[in-house]
Amino acid sequence: MSTVVAPRTDEPRRALRALGALVALTVAGLALTTDAAVAAASARGVAVVGIGLALVKVRIVLTEFVGLRDLPRVRRWFDAWLVVVGVALVVMVVA
Template identity: 45%
Template sequence: MTKPHSRPRNVYIGLVVVTVISLAVACGAAHGLLTARVAATTATVLAFAKARFVVLDFMELRHAARVRSYFDAWLAVVCLGCAVLLLR
C-alpha cells in the first residue's frame, strides 16, 4: 500500500521528467534531428498530458467522475485541434 503523500510526489517527478523530455525534443529540432513541426507537435501533446496530470492530481479532479469526463473530452478535442494545426 502506498502512503497518501507518495502519489503527488510521484506525479511531480513524472512532470519533471516529461518536461526534460520536451526540452530534449526541442533541442533535437534545433540540432536537425527532428523537423520543427514534429518537435512542436510532440511538445504540445506532452504539454497536454502534463495538464491532465496537474488537473487530476493537484486540482482534485480524479475523484469527480462527471467533471473529469468533461475535462478529458475537452482536452482531447483541443489537443487534437492543436496537433492538426501544427502538422498541416
C-alpha cells in the first residue's frame, strides 16, 4: 500500500527560483555567443564555459523538476554521471 505525501509548502517558490536560475543561465549562455565574448576569450574557452552552464542546467532540472532532490542515492549517481559526461565533453573540446 502506498502512502500519499503532502506537497511541501515551499514547492512553488523553489520551482520559481529554479526557473529563474534556468533563465539566467540561458541568458548567460546566449551572451557567450556574442562576437565580443568570443573575441575576449578563445573559442575553446567559450565552449568549456558553455558546457559548464549546460551541465548546471541539467542538474537543476534533475533535482527540482524530475524529483531527484528526494532520492539522494539516485541523485549521487546522476551527479557522478554529470561529472563523467562533463569531463568527457571538455576533453573532446580541448583536445
